[in-house]
Amino acid sequence: MADYTPVYTNGNKPMTKTASAAITGGQIVAASGVSTVAPAGAASTAVVGVAAHDAANGARVTVWPLTNVEHEVTVVAAGTVTAGDGVVTGASGTAATAAVATAAAAGTLIGTATTTATAPNKVRFIGRG
Template identity: 45%
Template sequence: MADYLPKYFRGPKPNITVGAGGITGGKLLEHDGTVTAAGSKTVIGVAGHDQVAGKAVTYFPLPGNVHRLMAGTGGVTAGDLVKADAAGNVVTATSGTDAAEAIIGTALTTATATNVAEILGK
């Protein structure tokens, strides 16, 4: 995706050092600077641009911001609670199966897999 800007954002844009493997702009980011693991409970935001391992990347925190994120397998439906998948995309969280800490926001729009959905970060 290269450079990324959320639909709506307020607040500072912090930086983090990218972990192993590098990061792609627009992908969900873990607290250690790597692409998210499926159902991660430590998602901190969305990478603002591509970056290689060991370099700083600017990211956009999730809470209270509207992000445009790619839907993973199965897509998402407006109103769904969403979580991260292993590729740094969003998928529908399963009620009763996924931990509340893994939910990163609510889908504001519907999107099929590999299309962009608007997500209100939690």
């Protein structure tokens, strides 16, 4: 079981949702229905936060919110994220890089990278709501 805790929570508390697919702790998750979440797809506009633990389809899962929380998640396969880059979702609940203005205009910007990493390593980012 993969447990996940953000680097810095800024006093934010996690929420509980129902998994609508298998989730691994540390994956970025997106709203998939009424009070349900699933691993976020590439460039998702429905990101809710980061899963705190593994959860099977139909199970309850704890989710850390994005806003003002520093997360550390896996970079999308064959990708690189550099400190200061905009962060969007990659495939299967991972992180990818994007131009801040472009991603913000598209509604896919989830944060700003605070470290640099290449796949399959983890990058830190400060989440935006």
